[in-house]
């Protein structure tokens with residue numbers, strides 16, 4: 297893999313460089329749901345300093361069991377039952393350095409990688425991930441600081457940016473599409489806006505974002521419903537979505553054809569389960 301470490305954006309990007317890696321990335325992107333963690337599971341056994349390979353598992357259940365030989369306990373074996381196991385290897389010198397940073401973060405701080413989004417890098421489907429999120433603005437953060445309980449990103453803590461907040465629509469890792477107040481220079485949400493976002497149900501956030509976008513451009517791509525649709529669900533529809541995953545009649549066709557819409561309704565259903 298080519299591994300791009302972007303400390304400012306707080307991301308590691310995995311760009312496959314051969315057929316096997318392209319297949320792996322495709323599998324991870326197509327079968328693994330969003331918001332999942334790639335659990336770190338140490339170096340691969342045949343891993344060397346020059347050819348380091350990190351092991352991850354996604355979707356599996358961790359286990360630990362004692363190993364006995366002739367009635368003597370030899371040690372503990374741990375691993376993951378089920379899910380997808382995969383390895384990350386660096387393909388060039390720069391990536392090797394990034395892999396070292398990724399290993400330290402996973403081992404000492406985050407315990408793994410948090411999937412953020414899919415990206416196209418050099419026309420190749422790639423995976424963007426992070427280690428943690430800033431408690432003040434919600435931005436992704438990588439590095440050993442990910443271990444801090446009261447994690448605050450560099451921009452928020454050292455005050456380098458003289459924030460100029462403005463109402464805008466952002467696609468954020470923590471909240472998806474949201475109308476919020478963010479700095480025009482560093483793109484971070486204001487602490488007040490971040491607090492409000494945490495208190496606002498997902499459907500309302502989406503509705504606000506969409507209303508904002510519609511005001512800007514009439515034919516903008518809409519994530520929930522089509523242009524001209526009534527956005528709000530009735531209480532009956534919301535309850536049906538929460539209890540049985542039933543998508544409201546007028547969104548059924550959209551959900552059947554647009555994968556993002558399906559994912560958004562899954563998220564809304566989950567959000568309702570937690571909040572209503």
Ligand SMILES: [Zn+2]
Pocket residue numbers: 430431432433434435448449450451452453484
């Ligand atoms: Zn921050």
Ligand SMILES: [Zn+2]
Pocket residue numbers: 457458459460479480481482483484
């Ligand atoms: Zn700023």
